[in-house]
Amino acid sequence: MNLHARFERRDLLWNVVILGTAAVALLANLIGLLFGISTGIPHLLYIPVVIAAYQYPRRGVIIAGCIGAIYLLFVILLAGTSPTILIDALLRTLVIVVIGWLISTLTLQLREQEVLYKGLFDNSEGGSILVADIGSSRTIEEINWKAADLLKRKAADIKGTSITTIWSGEEEQEFFNRLSREGAVYATETRFSLPDENSFIVLVSAASLPGKRAILTFFDITSRVHAEHALKTANDKLSLLSRFSTDHLHRSVDQIIETVDEADAHCNDAGIHAYIERIRTLAWNVARQLFLTESYKDLGALPPVWMSVQRMLDSARFPSDDSTVSIRFWAGRLEVYADPLFADVLTHLPENSLRHGGTVKNIVVTYHETHEGLDLCIRDDGTGIPAGKKQQIFEYDAGGHAGIGLFICRQIVEVTGMSIQETGIEGEGATFLIHVPSGGYRFEGTNEDAPPLPSLSVPARHLSKHSTGATVRELVSLEFFIAESLWIDYHNTKGDPTTDRIFAAFYGAQAVSIARCKRHTDGFEVDGVFTPVSQRGHGYANAVMWGLVEACGQDILYMHSVWNLSKFYGNYGFVPIDEKELPPTIRERFAWAEGEMEGANVRPMKRDPTPVRAVSVDLQKLHS
Numbered sequence: 001m002n003l004h005a006r007f008e009r010r011d012l013l014w015n016v017v018i019l020g021t022a023a024v025a026l027l028a029n030l031i032g033l034l035f036g037i038s039t040g041i042p043h044l045l046y047i048p049v050v051i052a053a054y055q056y057p058r059r060g061v062i063i064a065g066c067i068g069a070i071y072l073l074f075v076i077l078l079a080g081t082s083p084t085i086l087i088d089a090l091l092r093t094l095v096i097v098v099i100g101w102l103i104s105t106l107t108l109q110l111r112e113q114e115v116l117y118k119g120l121f122d123n124s125e126g127g128s129i130l131v132a133d134i135g136s137s138r139t140i141e142e143i144n145w146k147a148a149d150l151l152k153r154k155a156a157d158i159k160g161t162s163i164t165t166i167w168s169g170e171e172e173q174e175f176f177n178r179l180s181r182e183g184a185v186y187a188t189e190t191r192f193s194l195p196d197e198n199s200f201i202v203l204v205s206a207a208s209l210p211g212k213r214a215i216l217t218f219f220d221i222t223s224r225v226h227a228e229h230a231l232k233t234a235n236d237k238l239s240l241l242s243r244f245s246t247d248h249l250h251r252s253v254d255q256i257i258e259t260v261d262e263a264d265a266h267c268n269d270a271g272i273h274a275y276i277e278r279i280r281t282l283a284w285n286v287a288r289q290l291f292l293t294e295s296y297k298d299l300g301a302l303p304p305v306w307m308s309v310q311r312m313l314d315s316a317r318f319p320s321d322d323s324t325v326s327i328r329f330w331a332g333r334l335e336v337y338a339d340p341l342f343a344d345v346l347t348h349l350p351e352n353s354l355r356h357g358g359t360v361k362n363i364v365v366t367y368h369e370t371h372e373g374l375d376l377c378i379r380d381d382g383t384g385i386p387a388g389k390k391q392q393i394f395e396y397d398a399g400g401h402a403g404i405g406l407f408i409c410r411q412i413v414e415v416t417g418m419s420i421q422e423t424g425i426e427g428e429g430a431t432f433l434i435h436v437p438s439g440g441y442r443f444e445g446t447n448e449d450a451p452p453l454p455s456l457s458v459p460a461r462h463l464s465k466h467s468t469g470a471t472v473r474e475l476v477s478l479e480f481f482i483a484e485s486l487w488i489d490y491h492n493t494k495g496d497p498t499t500d501r502i503f504a505a506f507y508g509a510q511a512v513s514i515a516r517c518k519r520h521t522d523g524f525e526v527d528g529v530f531t532p533v534s535q536r537g538h539g540y541a542n543a544v545m546w547g548l549v550e551a552c553g554q555d556i557l558y559m560h561s562v563w564n565l566s567k568f569y570g571n572y573g574f575v576p577i578d579e580k581e582l583p584p585t586i587r588e589r590f591a592w593a594e595g596e597m598e599g600a601n602v603r604p605m606k607r608d609p610t611p612v613r614a615v616s617v618d619l620q621k622l623h624s
Contacts, residue, residue, distance in 0.1 A: 014055045018063075022048035026070055033078040038085070042092050045071055049096055053103035057111070064100025068093035126217045127151070127202075131163055133212040138163045138176065141213070150202075150220050152194050166192045175206070176214070183208050189221070201225050249290055256283045299408075302340050304416050308444065308453060309334045309346065309376065310474075313365060316347040319354050328464040329365045330551030332474030332501060333444040333453070336376070336436055339415040348409055349378040349432050357382025357430060368554035373438045377554070379424065379431040390422045416440060445477025445497040452477045452497075464547060468539040470505040470512060472547030479504075483514045483528070490530040501552060502528075505543040513540035517552045523583035524552065526559040526607075545572050549607070557607040558586050566603050574605040581606065 025044035032041040045067055053060030075089040121128050127147030131138050140158055148155040151166055158165070163172055171190050179185050184207045191199040204218040260283065264276045309331035318327065327350060336342065350363050360382035367376045385393060394410045406420075413420050417437050424431035445452035453476045463471040475482060480495035483502045487493035495502055495516070505513040512535040516528035526548065531541050549557075549572045561569050566576060579587060579597050582604050590602055597604060 014051075018048055018052045018055065021051060022067055026067070026074070029071055030074055030078075033074055038075070038088070042071065045096055046099055049100045050103050053100045054107050057104040057107040060100045060104030060107070061097060064097045068096040071096070124217070126219050129163075129216040129218075130209075131214045131216060133176075133214075138172075138214075140165075147218070150200070150218075151192065152196075168193070175204070179206050179208060179214060189225075192218070246290060249286070253283055253287050253290070257287075299339060299341055299412060299415065304337050304339055306335045306337055306442070306450075307340075307342060309336060309365075309367075311453075312343045312346050313350075316343075316350070318347075318350055325354060325360055325363060326464075327363045328550065330464075330474060330547070331365055331367060331376070332551070333476055333497075334367055334374075334376075335442050335444055335450065336418075337416055337440045337442075338418065339412055341412045342416075345409045345412050345420075345434075346378075348406075352406070353378075353380035353382060353430060359383065360429075364550060366551055366554060372435070374436045374441045376434040376436060377431060378434075379429055381429040384424045384426040384429050385422055386426050393422065394420070443497070447498075454478060466505070466539075466543035466546055468505075468543050470507050470538075470540050470543040472503060472505050472543050474547075474551065475502045475504055482511050483516070486511060486514050486530060486532060487528060489532065490528065493528050501548075503544050503548045503551065505540045505547070507535075507538075507540070512538070513544040515541075515544040515548045517548055517557070520583060520585040522585050524555045524557050525586045525589075526552075526557050541568070542571075545569075549573070553607070554609050556609060558582055559605050559607075560590055560597075561603045561605050563598070563601050563603050566605060569605055573607045575607070577604050577606045579604050 025048055028044055029041050032038065049060075049064045049067055052063040056063065072089050072093045075085060121130075121142070122144050124144060124146060127150045128142075128144045129140055129147050130142035132141045140161055140163055143155050143158050145155065148158060151158065167175075168191070175185065175188060175190065184205075186205045187203050188205070189201065189203055192202050193199050200220055201222045202218040203221045204216055206214050206216045208214050257280065260276055260280045264273065264280075267273055267276060310329055310333070313329045313331060350365075353360050353363050357380045360380045363378070363380045365376070365378050367374055394406050410420050413434055417440060419435045421433055421435075422430060423433055442450040444450050464473060465471050477497040480497065480500075480502060482504060483495055484493070493516075496518075499519045501517045501519075503515050503517075504511045513531040514528060515526065515530075518525045518527060529541060529545065531544075553573075557574070559569065559574060561574070566574075587604075590597065590600065
């Protein structure tokens with residue numbers, strides 16, 4: 001029997017059921033009306049209406065209307081024209097039509113979803129299998145063309161067979177045990193069997209369905225796995241060969257240098273001495289290139305990790321520890337997602353300033369969020385870099401010295417989508433900007449993905465020391481209690497790690513002044529500048545404001561100053577503004593003043609970002 005004949009037979013059966021139930025229901029109602037029975041029996045009419053609307057949803061309302069009309073005609077002919085009887089019959093007819101419409105509508109929606117999901121199942125480019133747990137085994141109920149093609153079987157031959165036909169019992173059992181526990185399993189690597197007793201590697205995912213069913217989706221990754229294995233084998237061999245070659249070259253270079261030194265010691269001819277010196281220089285160049293190669297060989301070998309910028313900088317040792325250069329890090333709670341070698345980048349850039357910056361007196365590290373992500377800034381006040389060399393310095397070995405090199409720095413940051421450029425002005429200092437894309441940075445203590453860090457243990461040589469004798473640093477989230485203990489006498493203010501950067505001035509181990517930069521949705525506000533009464537008169541407020549402005553000064557800063565302190569904040573670049581110039585969320589904090597800021601002894605102020613060089617000069621004056 002062909003498929004068309006089968007469908008015709010099925011439709012004929014449905015038609016017989018619909019006509020039969022309709023005839024029985026109408027006949028029962030006719031007999032009931034003849035004997036004066038008009039309740040209960042009419043409910044039988046719902047049966048053919050529901051069946052017809054389900055089987056023929058596009059004609060369900062018409063069929064329901066016909067059945068209802070016949071019933072209404074029976075009532076009119078046999079039960080008289082009493083208004084009560086007619087109204088009851090009309091309402092019952094209306095209910096029959098509504099039921100037909102409702103069943104038709106729901107059936108159409110259900111079939112649309114069925115067609116959609118069946119289309120997804122049948123036409124997916126991934127193999128899909130519907131599995132049912134029948135107790136004794138798991139049976140394949142449905143399989144799409146792609147799955148049958150990958151398994152090199154006909155779909156009809158696989159339907160109704162156990163899943164163990166294509167999947168070894170142990171791995172299959174472990175997979176479904178996990179599925180029963182978790183409800184879904186994603187991207188698990190396993191092997192499926194082929195009819196010729198071979199197998200292939202697949203990446204399979206599954207989700208539990210009602211009725212002890214599960215849908216499995218899988219892709220053939222045999223070629224990819226083999227390619228990865230071949231690539232790993234090749235890399236291992238190349239690494240081994242590279243290590244042998246490097247060791248051999250190191251020994252050869254050492255022997256060349258020793259031989260040259262020995263020849264130089266026994267040579268009195270000036271002309272030959274010049275040749276020997278040239279050979280020595282070339283040998284050292286080879287040694288330097290080997291060093292660069294070794295620095296670069298591990299790049300990308302390990303997965304990226306979250307790294308605390310402040311901790312990496314604080315743990316670094318720099319060539320100048322004699323206090324002639326002030327090195328200040330304001331990375332606070334910033335963490336970046338980078339290759340582990342990124343620590344070498346953060347070490348190299350300040351070292352680069354110390355070695356090549358000439359008259360460097362200050363090296364400052366800050367950061368600034370942008371619409372595209374975050375810029376990490378490493379700047380100095382040395383001789384700077386000529387405009388014509390700003391790109392050249394990142395080319396291979398442009399610096400002409402051993403070490404990781406700016407070329408390697410660029411390669412490292414680019415592993416995780418970062419970029420680096422130099423934006424300083426010649427004669428005013430170098431500024432290296434590392435741009436970190438959105439999602440590549442976070443701030444510790446803000447959520448579960450960025451857990452809080454313990455209190456910093458900072459080497460003395462890396463503390464930012466003010467001329468008052470106080471040291472200034474940004475607090476990590478677990479240290480916010482230090483600020484809150486001082487703020488008890490300042491409106492009982494509390495810190496919020498999700499929005500606040502809090503800076504503290506310390507004299508010895510004691511916090512002596514506090515200031516905060518709060519991020520609003522439309523701007524940054526400086527507030528909470530407070531020094532306990534017992535610590536006033538020593539300039540500690542100057543120290544903490546110096547640190548805050550240097551750390552946050554690349555953003556526009558707003559504040560509500562007390563009138564008699566506006567001159568103090570003016571020293572740090574704040575200027576008075578009209579209340580209307582404040583961003584709405586910052587202005588709302590003093591909405592209670594109803595526009596009478598002066599009467600409330602409050603003066604709105606604003607600080608625009610100033611060029612890096614100007615900031616450095618101004619803060620140096622305040623610092624000294």
